[in-house]
Amino acid sequence: MTAKKxxxxxxxxxxxxxxxxxxxxxxxxxxxxxxRSLTADEADTLxxxxxxxxxxxxxxGAVSAGVVNYIDVQLSSHLxxxxxxxxxxxxxxxxxxxxxxxxxxxSLPEQQQIEFLTAxxxxxxxxxxxxxxFFRIVVDHTMQGFYGDPRHxxxxxxxxxxxxxxxxxxxxxxxHEDANATNSWKAS
Amino acid sequence: MPPKHxxxxxxxxxxxxxIVAKELAEAGLTVLLLERGKWNTPFDDLKDDLRNQRVSxxxxxxxxxxxxxxxxxxxxxxxxxxxxxxxWEYNNNAACVGGGTVSYGAMAWRYMEQDFRMxxxxxxxxxxxxxxxxxxxxxxxxxxxxxEWEIGVSGDDSNNVFRAPRKRPLPMPALPPNREYTILKxxxxxxxxxxxxxxxxxxxxxxxxxAPCMRCRWCVGFACEVNAKNGTHNxxxxxxxxxxxxxxxxxxxxxxIVTDSTGRVTGVAYYDENDHLEEQSADIVVxxxxxxxxxxLLLNSKSRLFPNGLGNRYDWVGRNLQGHAYxxxxxxxxxxxxxxVGPGASIAICDFNHGNAGLxxxxxxxxxxxxxxxxxxxxxxxxxxxxxxxxxxxxxQWFKRSIVAMGxxxxxxxxxxxxxxxxxxxxxxxxxxxxxxxxxxxxxxQVAEFLSTKAEEWLREAGAIKTWRQLPGLGLSGGQHQAGxxxxxxxxxxxxxxxxxxxxxxxxxxxxxxxxxxxxxxxNPVLTIMANAYRASDLLVTNWKGTKFR
Numbered sequence: 001m002t003a004k005k006x007x008x009x010x011x012x013x014x015x016x017x018x019x020x021x022x023x024x025x026x027x028x029x030x031x032x033x034x035x036r037s038l039t040a041d042e043a044d045t046l047x048x049x050x051x052x053x054x055x056x057x058x059x060x061g062a063v064s065a066g067v068v069n070y071i072d073v074q075l076s077s078h079l080x081x082x083x084x085x086x087x088x089x090x091x092x093x094x095x096x097x098x099x100x101x102x103x104x105x106x107s108l109p110e111q112q113q114i115e116f117l118t119a120x121x122x123x124x125x126x127x128x129x130x131x132x133x134f135f136r137i138v139v140d141h142t143m144q145g146f147y148g149d150p151r152h153x154x155x156x157x158x159x160x161x162x163x164x165x166x167x168x169x170x171x172x173x174x175x176h177e178d179a180n181a182t183n184s185w186k187a188s
Numbered sequence: 189m190p191p192k193h194x195x196x197x198x199x200x201x202x203x204x205x206x207i208v209a210k211e212l213a214e215a216g217l218t219v220l221l222l223e224r225g226k227w228n229t230p231f232d233d234l235k236d237d238l239r240n241q242r243v244s245x246x247x248x249x250x251x252x253x254x255x256x257x258x259x260x261x262x263x264x265x266x267x268x269x270x271x272x273x274x275x276w277e278y279n280n281n282a283a284c285v286g287g288g289t290v291s292y293g294a295m296a297w298r299y300m301e302q303d304f305r306m307x308x309x310x311x312x313x314x315x316x317x318x319x320x321x322x323x324x325x326x327x328x329x330x331x332x333x334x335x336e337w338e339i340g341v342s343g344d345d346s347n348n349v350f351r352a353p354r355k356r357p358l359p360m361p362a363l364p365p366n367r368e369y370t371i372l373k374x375x376x377x378x379x380x381x382x383x384x385x386x387x388x389x390x391x392x393x394x395x396x397x398x399a400p401c402m403r404c405r406w407c408v409g410f411a412c413e414v415n416a417k418n419g420t421h422n423x424x425x426x427x428x429x430x431x432x433x434x435x436x437x438x439x440x441x442x443x444x445i446v447t448d449s450t451g452r453v454t455g456v457a458y459y460d461e462n463d464h465l466e467e468q469s470a471d472i473v474v475x476x477x478x479x480x481x482x483x484x485l486l487l488n489s490k491s492r493l494f495p496n497g498l499g500n501r502y503d504w505v506g507r508n509l510q511g512h513a514y515x516x517x518x519x520x521x522x523x524x525x526x527x528x529v530g531p532g533a534s535i536a537i538c539d540f541n542h543g544n545a546g547l548x549x550x551x552x553x554x555x556x557x558x559x560x561x562x563x564x565x566x567x568x569x570x571x572x573x574x575x576x577x578x579x580x581x582x583x584x585q586w587f588k589r590s591i592v593a594m595g596x597x598x599x600x601x602x603x604x605x606x607x608x609x610x611x612x613x614x615x616x617x618x619x620x621x622x623x624x625x626x627x628x629x630x631x632x633x634q635v636a637e638f639l640s641t642k643a644e645e646w647l648r649e650a651g652a653i654k655t656w657r658q659l660p661g662l663g664l665s666g667g668q669h670q671a672g673x674x675x676x677x678x679x680x681x682x683x684x685x686x687x688x689x690x691x692x693x694x695x696x697x698x699x700x701x702x703x704x705x706x707x708x709x710x711x712n713p714v715l716t717i718m719a720n721a722y723r724a725s726d727l728l729v730t731n732w733k734g735t736k737f738r
Binding site: 151163 | 245247573
């Protein structure tokens with residue numbers, strides 16, 4: 001893996017702060033990664049990718065809602081078998097970004113990021129390529145992290161449900177796995 | 189000490205096996221009911237929208253688990269790959285006490301008269317093994333009634349002019365209408381359709397000592413926390429255990445059915461909850477594992493007399509795997525149609541199950557179950573981008589303003605759509621796993637084209653400002669509605685069991701689940717599985733009292 005430089009300090013702090021539980025690993029660049037599965041560089045690239053899949057506007061976007069955290073947590077648990085796919089996919093995204101635009105993906109201006117991803121997603125030349133497949137996987141996981149249950153590390157403060165005006169807690173029925181009381185009913 | 193001999197081993201405590209166990213136990217037979225999953229309670233179900241039987245992105249809580257239960261899937265170009273229960277290609281049905289009935293949507297359909305004589309109605313269909321059932325609707329009618337009253341069904345199909353005759357009405361009234369119902373009903377009537385309240389295995393009033401539905405959001409894919417959804421786990425299985433004649437063993441994986449040198453079944457070999465291999469002797473064995481796993485178990489039960497597996501002399505075990513090609517349409521409305529009231533699905537029409545000009549078969553149309561946000565994500569129009577600003581706007585604008593009308597297409601059975609056992613891949617216990625291959629018949633897509641156009645028409649009449657159709661592909665079909673792999677028939681050369689669900693070659697071996705369905709109707713199959721389980725149990729008990737199958 002190529003060590004990437006130029007991780008923006010502001011970005012790094014924001015990402016580090018959004019990691020809920022910290023199991024530290026040391027990345028290739030020697031930077032202590034605040035993530036469980038990803039290196040700081042990978043998380044940075046992934047964050048830019050996720051934020052184009054669900055951008056921030058009047059409502060939270062993928063990154064501010066904790067989607068990178070969701071993916072990072074799952075890559076160490078249920079989606080462990082996808083870890084390699086992420087490692088390769090993110091590296092390839094940056095490699096091709098370098099070749100095409102002379103910059104790593106996260107450093108591209110927003111419009112260029114969208115252009116690039118739209119090509120990967122929709123252009124015939126990209127269909128069936130590993131990067132196209134990787135992008136579709138990240139789209140799925142980003143949607144899960146954003147619209148799924150907060151207990152898995154995404155959808156911070158149930159932001160997406162509030163955005164869709166879906167009442168919480170539900171009007172009818174009991175919602176017995178409250179995000180603030182994980183498994184507490186089991187302990188008793 | 190070896191386990192003591194029992195009269196019957198029933199493998200699989202799902203929709204079929206649960207009923208068989210209870211019927212045999214009440215008739216005085218000693219029964220061992222083996223289930224590979226656990227006995228889950230609603231309190232094990234965390235109402236998790238990423239981990240349920242419908243959205244299994246992070247696993248299927250009611251089993252089977254990803255760690256121990258791989259399968260092999262072969263796609264159309266012949267590429268094979270290993271899949272896990274949380275992958276959609278796995279064609280999963282839950283593995284737990286109650287089987288699919290714990291977490292299902294619980295639609296309770298009787299098939300129509302024509303559904304039992306598809307070949308007589310439509311003739312032969314090229315590329316399909318379409319045939320009649322060896323029994324008719326009228327053979328099953330009293331048992332449909334038993335399932336409706338003993339398990340518990342609410343709804344009102346009196347306005348369904350296409351339904352087959354019934355002797356007794358449903359035991360419970362329909363739930364009060366939700367908002368989609370009030371929008372779709374007058375629209376269907378204006379079009380000359382015949383809308384009615386979907387029969388559901390769900391309490392609308394207190395029934396069977398349990399509470400009525402509380403109309404919550406967590407329905408299809410989840411266990412009901414007030415126990416208002418009726419499955420075998422909260423009706424017949426407790427009754428079976430109460431007789432004192434039935435023992436239920438959970439987390440027991442059956443390895444094979446054991447036969448003697450004369451070709452009679454003598455019992456089963458299974459791995460218990462501690463993975464110890466046990467042998468259980470029995471007078472009869474009933475296989476009720478679902479269409480995929482029942483076929484797998486028969487194929488894995490090889491011996492000198494049955495080198496290709498039990499019941500498989502003519503290579504019919506595992507053939508004709510079918511499910512349902514779901515099709516329909518989405519409509520967007522200018523006003524809120526989502527009212528957050530479960531179970532969501534409420535209104536249906538059977539105008540297009542049969543008699544569609546130039547087509548073989550058809551299917552019902554109904555509004556869809558209540559949707560969680562994650563289930564709405566992939567359902568933007570086909571011309572729209574599935575991510576980015578546009579997609580987020582779509583979610584925001586239309587989540588509460590969309591209705592889906594869809595239904596299951598009656599599939600044409602295909603001989604090469606099948607379950608085999610894989611020569612290489614084994615599960616955690618070392619048992620060869622299911623190898624699924626084949627695909628749908630072209631007719632299914634034609635019917636889907638037609639049915640989805642009708643769904644679109646219905647939504648537009650109801651006021652949808654934009655509609656689009658959802659069509660199935662030609663890929664393999666099994667899933668929760670899996671059926672057909674141990675066909676019921678009179679001719680042993682082209683079927684696996686006779687009309688009593690007794691394996692042609694082995695007198696004391698039975699298959700009682702959707703595997704025996706010759707065709708699978710344009711309906712959710714569970715009530716038919718239940719009715720047939722009552723019917724086959726009745727025959728089994730009658731024969732038992734005579735010959736004891738010796």
